[in-house]
Amino acid sequence: MGSWAVGAILALLASLILAANVLVAIVLLFLIPKSSNKGLCFVLNLAIADTSVGFTVMSLAIDEISQPFYPSQKFCTLRMAFVIFSSAASILSLILVACDRHLAIRKPFHYVQLVTGQRIGMCLVGLWLVAATVGFLPVFVPVFQRFSDCGKCSFFHVFHPAYLLTMFFMGFFPALFLFLYLYCDMLKIASVHVQHIQEVEQAGLAGGCPPPRTASDMKAMRTVAALIGCFTLSWLPFCIASIVLMFCPKCFPYKIIENFLWLLGLGNSLLNPLLYSYWQRDVRLQLSQLAAGVKRRVLLHLGKGRCFPGRGPKPLPAVSCPQLQD
Numbered sequence: 586m587g588s589w590a591v592g593a594i595l596a597l598l599a600s601l602i603l604a605a606n607v608l609v610a611i612v613l614l615f616l617i618p619k620s621s622n623k624g625l626c627f628v629l630n631l632a633i634a635d636t637s638v639g640f641t642v643m644s645l646a647i648d649e650i651s652q653p654f655y656p657s658q659k660f661c662t663l664r665m666a667f668v669i670f671s672s673a674a675s676i677l678s679l680i681l682v683a684c685d686r687h688l689a690i691r692k693p694f695h696y697v698q699l700v701t702g703q704r705i706g707m708c709l710v711g712l713w714l715v716a717a718t719v720g721f722l723p724v725f726v727p728v729f730q731r732f733s734d735c736g737k738c739s740f741f742h743v744f745h746p747a748y749l750l751t752m753f754f755m756g757f758f759p760a761l762f763l764f765l766y767l768y769c770d771m772l773k774i775a776s777v778h779v780q781h782i783q784e785v786e787q788a789g790l791a792g793g794c795p796p797p798r799t800a801s802d803m804k805a806m807r808t809v810a811a812l813i814g815c816f817t818l819s820w821l822p823f824c825i826a827s828i829v830l831m832f833c834p835k836c837f838p839y840k841i842i843e844n845f846l847w848l849l850g851l852g853n854s855l856l857n858p859l860l861y862s863y864w865q866r867d868v869r870l871q872l873s874q875l876a877a878g879v880k881r882r883v884l885l886h887l888g889k890g891r892c893f894p895g896r897g898p899k900p901l902p903a904v905s906c907p908q909l910q911d
């Protein structure tokens with residue numbers, strides 16, 4: 586795949602990531618002050634982290650389109666450090682969202698006392714500090730750098746294999762296992778809930794009242810399964826292929842990793858606003874309200890334009906302007 590094709594794909598992906606996550610961030614900024622759900626702060630942080638991923642991807646797209654491009658070693662190291670930093674912040678934000686929802690299910694009566702504004706702030710500050718440490722470690726530790734004159738900024742041309750192995754085995758895989766454990770445990774809780782409801786229905790203990798519906802519980806189970814599957818399928822192939830490449834450089838072409846598997850991992854930043862935000866009822870309601878407000882203002886502006894087509898001092902008669910209704 587040529588550099589122009591790769592650059593065009595990266596630019597399109599970056600544009601979609603930025604548009605989706607900026608929209609979610611705006612919706613959450615309007616929703617959080619009116620909502621009692623403090624966990625939305627973690628979802629907002631996830632949208633901000635994925636927005637930073639979109640900016641780094643756009644910068645890489647510009648580099649691909651600008652070929653031939655001959656960056657310096659320091660420039661490439663700093664550029665890829667920003668990529669690692671934003672991706673680490675996105676993954677850690679996913680873990681925080683999972684921990685928050687797991688706590689809300691496991692400790693529903695103590696959730697309000699445990700999740701306070703001060704603790705949320707401390708968690709978010711710690712998250713960005715850890716992400717910055719992981720991402721910019723090669724910048725301050727030259728032993729983790731790899732000097733190459735290939736003329737392209739990429740993971741395998743900039744970072745030493747020791748750094749990548751450390752990042753995968755001490756960072757990504759523990760985060761992946763924790764993520765899977767939290768959501769599998771929530772899936773188990775939801776399945777037990779559905780089983781209890783079905784047992785009550787079969788025993789006929791509902792009396793004269795209509796039997797409780799299990800649609801919401803089944804929907805929650807499907808949503809959790811989708812979250813687990815999307816995150817795993819997005820990042821796991823890239824990590825496994827990268828590890829194989831570091832131990833056996835001739836066994837796996839690195840261009841497949843950079844041009845396909847890495848794009849698959851970046852696609853998770855596009856799926857996050859859909860899976861973690863749009864499927865929530867309060868977020869969808871706030872989004873529809875914002876869309877209705879924008880539409881109403883546009884129609885009102887167009888209506889005024891028809892009533893006052895020119896700059897003359899006299900407007901058209903009122904009968905020629907249709908009455909706009911909200």
